[in-house]
Amino acid sequence: MMICSLAVGSDGSSSQGPAPGDASHKRFSGMLPPAALLFLVLVFVAGAIVTLHHKETLSILQLQPRRVAADEEPSRPAPPASTAAVTETHIDTTAIVEAPPAEEPANICENQCRSPGSEALPRGIVQDRSNFEFESLGGNPGREKVRRPSKSLLAIPVGIKQKAVVDKLVSKFPAANFTVMLFHYDGAMDGWSDLAWSRRAVHVAAADQTKWWFGKRFLHPDLVAEYDYVFLWDEDIEVDGFDPLRYLDIVGKEGLEISQPALDHRSQIHHRLTARTRRGGGVHRRFYKTEGGGRCYGNSTGPPCTGWVEMMVPVFSRAAWRCAWRMIQNDLVFAWGLDFKLGYCAQGDRSKNVGIVDSEYVLHRGIPTLGDAKKVKPSSSSASTAADRYAVRQRSYTELKIFNKRWKQAVAEDECWTDPYPQPPPPPPPTATPKG
Template sequence: MATHKMIEPKRKKSFVCSWVPSLIFLSAVFFIGSALLLTDYKESFLGCSLHPTEVTKSKICEKECIRDGTETLPRGIVTRTSDLEMRPLWGPPKKKKSKSPTNLLAIAVGIKQNKNVNEIVQKFQLTDFAIMLFHYDGNVDGWRDLEWSDSVVHVSAVNQTKWWFAKRFLHPDIVAAYDYIFLWDEDLGVEHFHVGRYLSIIKEEGLQISQPAIDADTSEVHYTLTARKTNSTLHRRAVNLHGPGHKCFENSMDPPCAGFVEMMAPVFSRESWRCAWHMIQNDLVHAWGLDFMLGYCAQGNRTKNIGVVDSEYLIHSGIPTLGGSADGKTNAEIDRLASMTTEMDDSDGRTSVRIASYIELNKFKNRWGKAVREDECWVDPFHQPS
């Protein structure tokens, strides 16, 4: 009996000794796994990688987030953004500016519209703007006689659209220095537009995406929402019960009745442009369909953060250059035109461009639908339950 009492504690001790190492091992595995999962989460969420450091480095260095491509560089030498300010080849700048431009005007231009473009630039020249011209006809020398020509950035590529240029030369990191990006067409009349007052209004109203209203009496207007309202500073919604075009009711909250601007004169905040740039498809150069989806880049409620400024308005002549807009065409009309061949005579280039635009519109719609179906994590912030 005494022998039995002496053996029992040894068995307990043996049992404890057997599971304690296992418990320690499992705890270590859990700790390491959690650290790896946290690292993966930081990398995917922040868009950067965690730079491995030696054990002698501080805890701060171990957790430091390093952007992809800069892992081998000391942090202080990394320049993440750029701007469009021109620099002299030698010596100090010819004229010291009190501060760098804080906004950007970018226009797709052809030499035939240089008089009108000059009027637009003159409106912006005395304000705090960098200016960039996209020459779709390849003619840059024809602008040299304008006094401001050497002070703006010229980019030339024959027969390319405003959105082709924007996708390639207005990357968000390049234009990160600018509070607002004006991405305009060349055929806009600015007689009734003052950029300083316009900026004050959109800042005060918190508009992330906006446009000056279009004078419906003298202009080509495609949607009721973008037409100027008299005796109004700005508006965010439109009602169109009996007029031509898209019907907008009192409770309509979707584009083009609310949360919508047209593509001839959009103005983006820095944050909204970063989103919109990523939505521009590299191969869909006419960007048809993009206007209906810009609300997803409004940094919140699109019916509040997108608006049309009435007090500072434009005249849109609608000169045909590289296409146009969908003009409120029905889905049936779009499908019919998109099914047509683009193999047409060169003399009918205008029609060919229009057909190509409709084809791109269908492609964009299909890509959006496919992206929504395949992204199981995406939640539509504007989904209305049926």
């Protein structure tokens, strides 16, 4: 190892330093070799230790690139250079554990969610959603469409006998804000063509079917996804005290996901919750009854005391209908029992998100139309009509039992579902007091 150097001239003599014969030079030359030798030995040994340690550490890291010391101490500042040569760093190779290998980049194409049936298509070409808006047969279809104004959907099952009532009802709903869809349960579509709004309505005909049958088959959530609200109303509704735009304004401000206009007291009313309150308020969400059967108190948590609407004039938000549509059974057409479960589709607390709008009310006339044999067979007798209506009533009760049974079975079989509205346990039976 080179420690120092002397300048040497071209003739081989040093250009500096004492003369060879100088006495002081002799004394220095006699003392220098032992001290210099000892210093060189120490420097060489220290360098060897540092080099050996560096090579050992490097070899460990090269052989075990993904290992870490389990008992690694917090990092400390490096020792001074003067002591680095004589300090040996200790590495406990027995405490080295295997770290999990680095994850490979995920294949983004493997876990893409695609609609059933669209797996063979490029994603961007799939159009899952639609609407009932009419399109022009001319024009430029490649032109980027102007965003349509917000609209809602009014869907009604109709028969030609109720034409005047339905005309008055539909005329209340502005064309700019509502799309109209008629379900003709008597098949008589031609009799509506003389009405001013008939050409802008969507007409669907199927003999002797209910509005829930129509709704399940023609109001799929993807088809009505562009509408803010779905009005699924009966035909025998008078709307003298109802304004649909004011109604939607109230529903939006109150945050109602499922709602209905209050029923005028002259209506056919099945549950008092849906009747218009005497105080004439804007919205009510619960009913109080402290005497007689079917009592409803302030702490009642479920229908028909709170979180409930009747089925003749329900109004669903887009999200609520997406849930309710799935609850409608394919083979049950009267939807009895469904009204007591609609609160599960309220997108939250049913006692808050379900309500009755008092300021916008309607009159439910309660005209029986289903099972009317005369609308199909004019020569049918009144006896046959009564028999048909009795059969309709009997099937309604049977469907109620079937739906409730299916609900209980579904709850029992779904281990991942938690009921947000658990039923309180029934009270224990009274114990008999022993005589004597």
